Amino acid sequence: GAVVSQHPSWVICKSGTSVKIECRSLDFQATTMFWYRQFPKQSLMLMATSNEGSKATYEQGVEKDKFLINHASLTLSTLTVTSAHPEDSSFYICSASHPRGGNQPQHFGDGTRLSIL
């Protein structure tokens, strides 16, 4: 099946640090990747849709300058949390879908737990 790898799986850093999270589709090319945020015991909240070679589309209320997304290739998207603060601590999950046209299921990475001290 489709495999999506996310790295790192866990990061702890000081307030004010910028943190980069990578999302890779290992066995397929993904024109579209999605970034989600999940709070404890809650569902997933879509942050942005990342399209290869173009700017990401952010959901309402998500700060573009805070959460920088780059999708430079068909197998890699990155999310950079800039100048992270404790309120940015969360579980971040990416997903990718096959580019075969129409709707294809999203396959998810294992998530990154971000803790800002």
Next chain:
Amino acid sequence: GEDVEQSLFLSVREGDSSVINCTYTDSSSTYLYWYKQEPGAGLQLLTYIFSNMDMKQDQRLTVLLNKKDKHLSLRIADTQTGDSAIYFCAEGTASNDYKLSFGAGTTVTVRA
């Protein structure tokens, strides 16, 4: 718009069948998904169904769709301890570029 609802908790005895229910609201061209999330992990795609189908079966999993009532269910036969997890129902519609709308998740606990 999209609004996906599901029950929050389900407790089931090992070996019994589990049935997780979900309702959705969008009646346009829709895909409906079931994902499983274990503690500290991402989401694992279990199965999905298009809105013109009534049923889909895959080994121990059976998905039933009642289009009239916009009701989706996931049945897990012979539930095992490894099935303990949070199960998310999600909807993707053409009108929303197939972005997923998730339910709150059903926590399934399998007891011996």
